[in-house]
Amino acid sequence: MMLFLMAAGLTLVFGVMGLINLAHGSLFMIGAFACAFVAAATGHYWLGLAASLLVSAGVGALIEVGVIRKLYARDYLDQVLATFALILVFSEGTRWVFGSFPLYLNLPELLSGAVTLPGGLQYPVFRLVIILFGAAVAIGLWLLIGRTRLGIRIRAGEADREMIAALGVDIARLYTIVFALGAALAGFAGALVGSIQSVQVGMGEPVLILAFVVVVIGGIGSIKGALIGALLVGMTDTLGKALLPGLFAALGGGSGANAMAATVASMLIYILMAVVLVIRPQGLFGAKA
């Protein structure tokens, strides 16, 4: 679900703005740091979450206005380079401000602990909450894109940016909003993940790659694709890591089996992506690539 939050933001930015944003992982990290910092300063976890949304949206808007806006008319190449440069700036900047030691977030009473699911399975409350958040965001985005005026404009901007500008929509502002929204989703995901793991510089990068895989599998610009892609990738990854060692031990046995299983498990989602691409180069729910 966390993957979905991340991928939804990415796909929004990709699909609507036709922009490749490598700095999405940095926004993820910024959200996590904002949450950790504010939560530690005020003692309120919820304030931290709110801060992660606000700060990452704010930084996203700044990036859009300051850098990205100049690059829409350019090749992907310049966008890749610019966002790569942004990663360097943000990673080092964060290290400079917060130092290279990881921060930790304390969960409020309400969210820590475990519940017993029907069937007798113990499950941490917080992970359930993440799933709920994810579902809420999915529904919220679906409503936003499908049912509101802003959503109509976003979809129109996706289809033909000159035309909607000619119709009197302030396309520059629209793009800033979309980018900030994508950034806020990334930051929010960062804050949630930061609550489970530690908050540290560079935490956004592995997730960024995963989000890319999700977007590629789901199809660019499709929120539904991002959701299903995230579920697919998450399940494949978890099941692969859980089941493969047993499977390999049963098949081959020997001491190499374990290492082999770990290797294959870590590659499994990329294999999944390759398979999807061979069958459908535009992703499962993508329009024409």
Add this chain to the structure above:
Amino acid sequence: MTRETIINLAIFAALIAFAIGAHLMGNGFAVTLATKAAIFALAGVGLNLALGYGGLVSLGHAAFFGIGGYVTGILASHAMSGTPVLTFPFTLAGSNDMLGIWPMAMVAGGLLALAIGALSLRTTGVYFIMVTLAFAQMVYYFAVSWPRYGGEDGLSFYVRNNFPGMNTFDPIQYFAICAALLAIALVFTAVVTQSRYGLALQAARQNRQRTMAVGIRPYGVLLVAFVLSGMIVALAGSLYADLNRFVSPAMLSWHMSGEIMVFVILGGVGRLCGPVAGAAIYILLEHLLGDVSEYWQALLGLLLLVIVIYSPGGLIGLITGRLPDRKLRNA
């Protein structure tokens, strides 16, 4: 001679002069710096073939760089311990000989590029960028979780490999080897891009439909460029492994892909010596900014941003002006 040719020669001459000057002053560290620049330039030249001339924005070239490095590391470490690399299906002994290692690194890189390229080229635009990136990550995770050759810790091999008639431990001699290979790669690129095939490749970048209309299948043309590019980058990876006498998954990480791409863009995309200028300046900046601040990467990032926004043609573009047609496939 056009203005650009003169600049190209000047850039290459400057690199050589820098290394020789440093050698004469007895500054071995600066020679090594120049060697590093030459190796990264070679990687950039490789990527430039796909990216600059073929319009293939690949963010996965670290995979080829790394595999070149790993082939070198694996062969050298086996030669050291005297054990064969393979016993099945054929026996393959370890090797310490650069002349033997290079072709193997290039073949490995080429085969990997063939596999990745064949799948990735089914897609275009943003998809292509992400797919190449994801495949490179796959190789990266493979290296990290494969304990036999060091896994996450990497693989050291202590002794630099041999080249007949040369003492590869002498910094200036090793620089000579790297610079010579760089020169060969540059000439190769110049010849290829001006050949019939090179023209087809550039046509495929500019307009796929039209290329098909004149009877050329872009897929094959682009795939060949991708494979050649992977082979050159793998060779650079092999040299880099020898420079450090160490390979690690860091060579495969996507930061590496980003850096190789930065060399190319910094110098000028689709310019023969662009990557050479880019790599040299990157290494220099890295070194100089490292003295200024502990957080030099942030400064480097800001500098890159300024260059991207205000100088789309890269550094060579600043001098010669924009090429008339530099549109990459953007859809």
